[in-house]
Amino acid sequence: MTATSHYPAATIAQQIETHTLSVLVDNEPGVLARVIGLFSGRGYNIDSLTVSETEHEKHLSRITIVTRGTPMVIEQIKNQLERLVPVHRVIDMTVAGPHLERELAMVKVRGKGEHRMEALRLADAFRARVIDASTESFVFEITGASEKIESFVALMLPLGLVEVSRTGIVAIARGPEGM
Amino acid sequence: MNQEMTGAEMVISALVDQGAEHLFGYPGGAVLPIYDALFEQDKIKHILVRHEQGAVHAAEGYARSSGKVGCVLVTSGPGATNAVTGLTDALMDSIPIVCITGQVPTHLIGNDAFQECDTVGITRPCTKHNYLVKSIADLPRVLHEAFHIAKSGRPGPVVVDIPKDIQFARGLYSKPREFQHKGYRPKLKGDLAQIKSAVELMRHARRPLFYTGGGVINSGREASHLLRELVKATGFPITSTLMGLGAYPASDPQWLGMLGMHGTYEANLAMHDCDLMICVGARFDDRITGRLDAFSPDSKKIHIDIDPSSINKNVKVDIPILGDCAHVLEDIVRLWAASAKHVDKKPLEAWWQQIAKWRARKSLAYRNSNELIKPQYAIERLYELTKGRDTYITTEVGQHQMWAAQFYRFEEPNRWMTSGGLGTMGYGLPASVGVQLAHPGALVIDIAGEASVLMTMQEMSTAAQYRLPIKIFILNNKYMGMVRQWQELLHGGRYAESYMDALPDFVKLAEAYHAVGIRCERPGELDAAIREMISVDKAVIFDCVVDPAENCFPMIPSGRAHNEMLLGDSAVSAEEAITEEGKVMV
Numbered sequence: 001m002t003a004t005s006h007y008p009a010a011t012i013a014q015q016i017e018t019h020t021l022s023v024l025v026d027n028e029p030g031v032l033a034r035v036i037g038l039f040s041g042r043g044y045n046i047d048s049l050t051v052s053e054t055e056h057e058k059h060l061s062r063i064t065i066v067t068r069g070t071p072m073v074i075e076q077i078k079n080q081l082e083r084l085v086p087v088h089r090v091i092d093m094t095v096a097g098p099h100l101e102r103e104l105a106m107v108k109v110r111g112k113g114e115h116r117m118e119a120l121r122l123a124d125a126f127r128a129r130v131i132d133a134s135t136e137s138f139v140f141e142i143t144g145a146s147e148k149i150e151s152f153v154a155l156m157l158p159l160g161l162v163e164v165s166r167t168g169i170v171a172i173a174r175g176p177e178g179m
Numbered sequence: 180m181n182q183e184m185t186g187a188e189m190v191i192s193a194l195v196d197q198g199a200e201h202l203f204g205y206p207g208g209a210v211l212p213i214y215d216a217l218f219e220q221d222k223i224k225h226i227l228v229r230h231e232q233g234a235v236h237a238a239e240g241y242a243r244s245s246g247k248v249g250c251v252l253v254t255s256g257p258g259a260t261n262a263v264t265g266l267t268d269a270l271m272d273s274i275p276i277v278c279i280t281g282q283v284p285t286h287l288i289g290n291d292a293f294q295e296c297d298t299v300g301i302t303r304p305c306t307k308h309n310y311l312v313k314s315i316a317d318l319p320r321v322l323h324e325a326f327h328i329a330k331s332g333r334p335g336p337v338v339v340d341i342p343k344d345i346q347f348a349r350g351l352y353s354k355p356r357e358f359q360h361k362g363y364r365p366k367l368k369g370d371l372a373q374i375k376s377a378v379e380l381m382r383h384a385r386r387p388l389f390y391t392g393g394g395v396i397n398s399g400r401e402a403s404h405l406l407r408e409l410v411k412a413t414g415f416p417i418t419s420t421l422m423g424l425g426a427y428p429a430s431d432p433q434w435l436g437m438l439g440m441h442g443t444y445e446a447n448l449a450m451h452d453c454d455l456m457i458c459v460g461a462r463f464d465d466r467i468t469g470r471l472d473a474f475s476p477d478s479k480k481i482h483i484d485i486d487p488s489s490i491n492k493n494v495k496v497d498i499p500i501l502g503d504c505a506h507v508l509e510d511i512v513r514l515w516a517a518s519a520k521h522v523d524k525k526p527l528e529a530w531w532q533q534i535a536k537w538r539a540r541k542s543l544a545y546r547n548s549n550e551l552i553k554p555q556y557a558i559e560r561l562y563e564l565t566k567g568r569d570t571y572i573t574t575e576v577g578q579h580q581m582w583a584a585q586f587y588r589f590e591e592p593n594r595w596m597t598s599g600g601l602g603t604m605g606y607g608l609p610a611s612v613g614v615q616l617a618h619p620g621a622l623v624i625d626i627a628g629e630a631s632v633l634m635t636m637q638e639m640s641t642a643a644q645y646r647l648p649i650k651i652f653i654l655n656n657k658y659m660g661m662v663r664q665w666q667e668l669l670h671g672g673r674y675a676e677s678y679m680d681a682l683p684d685f686v687k688l689a690e691a692y693h694a695v696g697i698r699c700e701r702p703g704e705l706d707a708a709i710r711e712m713i714s715v716d717k718a719v720i721f722d723c724v725v726d727p728a729e730n731c732f733p734m735i736p737s738g739r740a741h742n743e744m745l746l747g748d749s750a751v752s753a754e755e756a757i758t759e760e761g762k763v764m765v
Contacts, residue, residue, distance in 0.1 A: 079488035
């Protein structure tokens with residue numbers, strides 16, 4: 001007989017899943033540190049994180065976190081987040097129903113001649129906008145699902161990609177209901 | 180009515196309005212305005228400890244034994260960092276604490292000022308919640324909110340960090356009133372449909388078992404009362420975690436003793452073989468479950484807990500009931516009474532017969548000696564000679580703690596104060612200070628190990644200052660006993676650094692602290708010595724010199740299941756029982 005661990009993770013082999021969580025919090029000092037500290041302290045993953053105040057009168061911020069784990073861990077993450085005093089609600093968008101996920105990226109490309117023209121043509125195909133231009137560079141703004149941004153960035157790489165700045169994923173449920 | 184006052188005065192007013200009577204603390208530069216305000220009043224009695232860790236442990240003992248919030252006041256920087264162990268301890272064991280820390284003035288925060296530290300940053304992971312108050316207008320609300328959060332839901336420690344300029348600033352103070360926190364609203368009542376399904380499972384269970392924990396104690400005396408009522412009504416056996424001892428009387432025949440790593444044979448085998456586990460206010464801690472994939476394989480599990488993150492964390496349960504123990508138990512008791520008539524008692528009788536066989540194994544038996552005091556014998560005698568009294572027990576951490584849990588028999592809740600989750604050596608002595616202050620006439624005993632007690636020995640000075648007749652009952656085996664036991668079982672008997680060389684003379688040490696020292700080395704003299712300890716109306720350090728080689732059994736070795744226990748006189752040697760994988764665990 002093989003001895004296994006006292007600790008849960010090693011004994012139950014479950015599938016790792018990616019989930020998107022929307023977290024409504026009081027916008028007070030330290031609230032983001034509490035959320036991030038919870039993830040690092042308990043060994044959870046953060047693939048992407050965005051945060052901004054969304055209801056100014058009520059001082060509420062919305063945090064969108066993309067995380068990975070077994071279903072049991074994902075449930076733990078949700079429960080642990082809900083236990084934090086400034087957290088109002090946690091919605092697991094991935095299980096709550098149909099929802100939209102978008103990301104915004106700004107992509108800087110440097111080049112001349114044919115590379116420059118090709119970059120513009122591809123940007124057009126991806127519905128990316130030019131928001132800054134010089135004689136040897138462009139900054140494109142592109143929004144969409146993460147995969148779309150990934151493929152756009154990959155295409156820009158041989159055309160003189162300089163750098164990318166991304167917002168991380170924001171999510172919202174389809175239909176008339178709010179969070 | 181709003182009243183104008185300074186921030187320091189608000190702290191005192193809030194403590195008074197929240198019903199606090201004692202404040203455990205240690206002064207320093209950043210809290211001097213609050214100490215000045217304390218000086219000018221007589222409603223709050225300040226207890227001067229000798230180290231900030233002691234202040235928090237004392238407040239924990241006070242809170243755990245009285246059901247009230249324990250209050251702490253420490254200065255900035257080292258004052259706050261010294262309190263961290265106590266705060267973490269209170270978080271792990273769900274003890275309501277409000278800890279006020281001084282901070283450097285607002286304009287100096289972030290400048291690496293003298294005795295500055297990032298208190299809210301450091302204490303964020305070891306508190307239920309914390310605050311840095313940067314405006315006098317926020318202070319009254321924050322103070323009242325801190326008490327509300329500390330004592331409601333799953334209780335825990337709350338830190339309020341107050342910069343010195345805010346303590347001097349003047350503002351309007353208002354009394355606490357009923358308020359709803361914006362987001363924080365713990366759920367008390369359990370879901371009735373879930374409770375009905377739970378009662379349905381209980382009605383058809385053939386091998387049921389109650390597994391209860393510290394949540395029952397935290398829920399208040401009513402929860403213990405309802406638990407007793409339910410256990411009696413159902414006739415089911417009951418076991419408890421370390422933290423839950425006393426919620427159900429140990430003298431009752433339905434009591435199986437404590438479960439877990441050093442729990443009884445009958446409790447652990449009943450856990451393993453039951454077909455229905457009713458977990459009330461416990462959290463499936465690794466000391467309880469042992470090997471997880473072999474944990475109670477054939478049972479349906481009901482879990483009552485106020486903290487949703489405790490449910491399905493380690494063990495997947497069938498019926499989770501989110502709510503306060505007392506509220507949920509009340510519903511179960513009522514529903515059970517309505518449906519119990521139709522329960523078939525036959526399977527339960529067979530289950531009790533099986534349990535009787537396990538009990539007959541007498542897993543707590545030990546070989547007594549006429550020469551050396553066996554630590555188990557010492558606790559048994561201590562129990563026999565104190566059981567009729569108004570007694571409160573605190574402990575340190577280690578073998579003595581487990582022997583106390585096994586051999587001291589608790590009949591009532593709030594009588595047993597121990598560091599369960601964090602396992603903090605040095606908890607018991609300061610905790611006994613807090614317990615004695617909450618219960619001035621009671622007999623308060625810290626069952627200690629000679630290694631643990633030296634970690635917070637300085638608090639004997641606190642006991643002397645306030646004439647607290649605490650009894651420090653040291654099971655002195657000259658080893659860090661539990662470390663030595665693990666080294667014997669897991670590391671080939673190589674006792675690396677676990678021998679307590681150059682121990683102090685505890686009798687002289689007692690005298691140095693204006694207390695009474697008693698040493699006892701012979702079993703025949705033990706009763707008289709314990710009687711003497713009880714009769715002395717002063718603090719006592721009792722140096723009970725015990726068999727240094729004694730091990731704490733039964734024991735579930737690391738990485739093993741409940742039905743693979745080691746017993747004291749087991750034929751299997753410990754070396755064989757623990758696998759290579761087991762050795763890496765703690």
